[in-house]
Amino acid sequence: MSANGGTKAIVAALLANVGIAITKFVAFLLTSSSSMLAEAVHSVADSGNQALLLLGGKRAKRAATPEHPFGYGRERYIYAFIVSIVLFSIGGLFALYEAYHKWSHKGGIESWQWVPVVVLVAAIVMESFSFRTAIKESNHVRGNQSWVRFIRRAKAPELPVVLLEDFGALVGLVFALFGVTMTLITGNGEWDAAGTAMIGLLLVAIAIVLALETKSLLLGEGAEASELAAIERAVTDGPEVERIIHMKTLYLGPEELMVAAKIGVPACESAHDLARGINAVEARIRAAVPIARVIYLEPDIYSVAAAEAGTGTAADTAVPQPEAERSGG
Template sequence: MSASGGTKAIIAALLANVGIAVTKFVAFLLTGSSSMLAESIHSVADSGNQGLLLLGGRRARRAATPQHPFGYGRERYIYAFIVSIVLFTVGGLFALYEAYHKWSHPEAITAWHWVPVAVLLAAIVMESFSFRTAIRESNLVRGGQSWVRFIRRAKAPELPVVLLEDFGALIGLVFALFGVGLTLATDDGRWDAAGTAMIGVLLVAIAVVLAIETKSLLLGEGAEESDVTAISRAVTDGPEVERIIHMKTLYLGPEELMVAAKIAVEPCESAEELARGINAVEARIRAAVPVARVIYLEPDIYSAAAARSATGGGEQGPAADPPGVAEH
């Protein structure tokens, strides 16, 4: 995912949410509707979350230091995880508390009856524009993946976060319209509380999904199967490498992949010849998978006999890896 696409979607969502938050809060002050209060707090939380994503993207661009030799790319994951916490607490738990309070002490909407409906309809229009921007930017990098797979597999967190937030905001607005509409129709404030509770449950669910997916990125994810296949093919396509003994990949940030591999090479007459071969392999890897920016290749001599003797004639396990022995 390009950083510019994610930034464009974040800014569009930020502008929409700031405007929506102001109008919702004015509607709450005029009507006292708990759904409007929950939705205004939801929009404030979303605005803060977009600010956090922008801050994380900026801090992730810092140059590597001796203390952090692989750079700060994972800061984007940290701030995305903070977003899930904010959405859970400020958005979801607050809405559930407000729903409980209003259910215990229901209040009908007695003045400015048209305001909440008008504000919610306007908010749906503004949020739809933001959601459309997020969809358009996501489609540029999603390829043939389903939306669920894209959200689960994306290594850059910004677009999945904005997509889920905007989707949740639109559904939340529908819930708020449901609660406010039935409250106006029946003069029973419990409908308003019910709409608020639905918003709270929705936000908690979205926050949990974001937390789970972002935690996986923080722990460290390897390359997708298609990229692993492309890297493997790039390594063995030339005459320099006989086979890959073992290989591991790890995302250091959304757009920086580390590749570490032990490769079986043919005996060389000089270290210079070996170095030229390794450089050629690295060039092929970067051409095949451009995000593979940090590459470590350890040359070795493959010996099938040594592999069999090391495991008593069986298959080599991952724990044993003596020099010159292949891992299968």
């Protein structure tokens, strides 16, 4: 993902949510609508989430240290996980509590009755612009993937998080508008409570999806199938390597991939020739997959007998010599 694209989507969402939160709080103070309060708190939580994403992106750019030799790229995953917790606790659970409280009191909207409708319609317009920006920036990196696959497989967490938040915000606004409108029509505050409950359930569901997807990134994900295929072709596309004995990959951050492989190499006359061949392989890997920035290649001599035994390398099947022979005695 383009870091600039993610930042642009976050800033657009942050500006929209700050403005929306202010108008919703004003509407709540005038009408005492629980849907308006739930939506106002939701917008505050979203604003805080976008600030967390910006902070995580900034901290992830720190240079590697002896204590963290692979850098801080995964810090973006940590802050995205915190976002899911904030959305669940402050947004979702508060909305459910407010729905329960409103259901117990069942009061209708008795003053400034037109305010919540106007505020919600305006909020839908502003949120739509933010959602449009997130979609536009995501399309730059989504390719031919479906939206579900993009959210599940994206290694950079910012755009999927903003997409889900904006989507949840738009649907939540529709729920709030439904609850407020039905309360104005019927005079029954239970509709307002129902709209608030739907907002809470929606936010809890989105928070759970975000937490599960971010957990996978925190645990460590390997390269995609297309990236693996490109790396394998790069390794074997030359005389320096006969085959890949085994290989593992790991994302150290959204834009940094580690590749570690044991490779079968032909016999060579000197260590200089071996090192030159490995350097050539590394160059091909970086050309094929530019985010493969950390590469460890271990050369070995491939053995068919060892492969049948399950080890793959000639050194593992070498017959030990008697001690006297090894010492020259």
